[in-house]
Amino acid sequence: MKTYQACLQSHANCVVCSDGDQNPHSLQLRFTHVTENEVAADYRVNKKHQGYINLLHGGIASTLLDAAMTHCLLAKGIEALTAELNVRFHTPVLVGDSVQIMGRLISQRRGIYLLEATLSVAKQVCVKATGKFIQPKGGVIHRELSV
Ligand SMILES: CCCCCCCC(=O)SCCNC(=O)CCNC(=O)[C@H](O)C(C)(C)COP(=O)(O)OP(=O)(O)OC[C@H]1O[C@@H](n2cnc3c(N)ncnc32)[C@H](O)[C@@H]1OP(=O)(O)O
Incomplete structure (x- = not known):
């Protein structure tokens, strides 16, 4: 089985979780293990990520x-x-809010694989999601570009 660190290499330039050197537009989130089947990360909503004025873009x-x-x-x-x-959006999330994101x-x-995730502010769930994930045949995720 691959380690978590090794798996991170498959999306080293990720817009969500790479470091700023790899991708200056990354949100630079850091996920930590909460339980065997659960991870969490914290994020403060940046005004760059609004849609409607002062609301986090869905x-x-x-x-x-x-x-x-x-x-x-x-x-x-x-x-x-x-x-x-x-994705179900229950409550708007505001610019400047400190949010906790959990995946299970x-x-x-x-x-x-069936998973669920929540985005909470002050322990109130504002956005909830469920997702299905599939390992691609052959197991290769990343692609080479021809140009
Ligand atoms: C911070 C970290 C961020 C990292 C990135 C975050 C995650 C991402 O953004 S991933 C990028 C976005 N996703 C993609 O690009 C995926 C594009 N889709 C694909 O590559 C393929 O459709 C893939 C891999 C999902 C499935 O492909 P493949 O294995 O060929 O599927 P396929 O043969 O159609 O189906 C396999 C089985 O799964 C089932 N299946 C496929 N999709 C679904 C679904 N949505 N729901 C239920 N069953 C499904 C099929 O019915 C089939 O079942 P059975 O074997 O019983 O016939």
């Missing part, structure tokens, strides 16, 4: 939840692609 919120679920699998040595993402593995059946 696409960015979805990205954070997708990343939490991905890291949950990476922490278990599993590199899989998002095959399906379902729910189940695994016939190569399809």
Whole structure:
């Protein structure tokens, strides 16, 4: 089984979790293990990431939840692609809010991993997601570009 550190190399330039040297536009999130099947990260909402004035863009919120679920699998040595993402926006999140993002593995059946993730402010869940993840055939995730 690959280690978490080794799995991180598969997305070394990631817009969510690489360091600023690798990608200056990265949100530079750091996920930590909470339990065997759970990871978490903290993030303060930057005004660059608003959609409607002073509200966190829903696409960015979805990205954070997708990343939490991905890291949950990476922490278990599993590199899989998002095959399906379902997001429910309960409460707007504001610029400047400190948010906690959690990802949790729910189940695994016939190569399809089902996960859930939450984005909370002061312990109130504002955005919730479920996702299905699948390991690509042959296991190769990254691609070479022809140009
Ligand atoms: C911070 C870290 C960030 C890292 C990145 C974050 C995660 C991402 O953004 S990943 C990028 C976005 N996702 C992608 O680009 C994925 C694009 N899709 C794909 O590559 C493929 O469709 C992939 C790999 C998901 C599945 O491909 P493949 O294995 O060929 O699937 P396929 O043969 O169609 O299906 C395999 C099985 O899964 C099932 N399946 C496929 N999709 C789904 C789904 N959404 N729900 C349920 N079942 C599904 C199929 O029915 C099939 O079942 P069975 O074997 O019983 O027939």
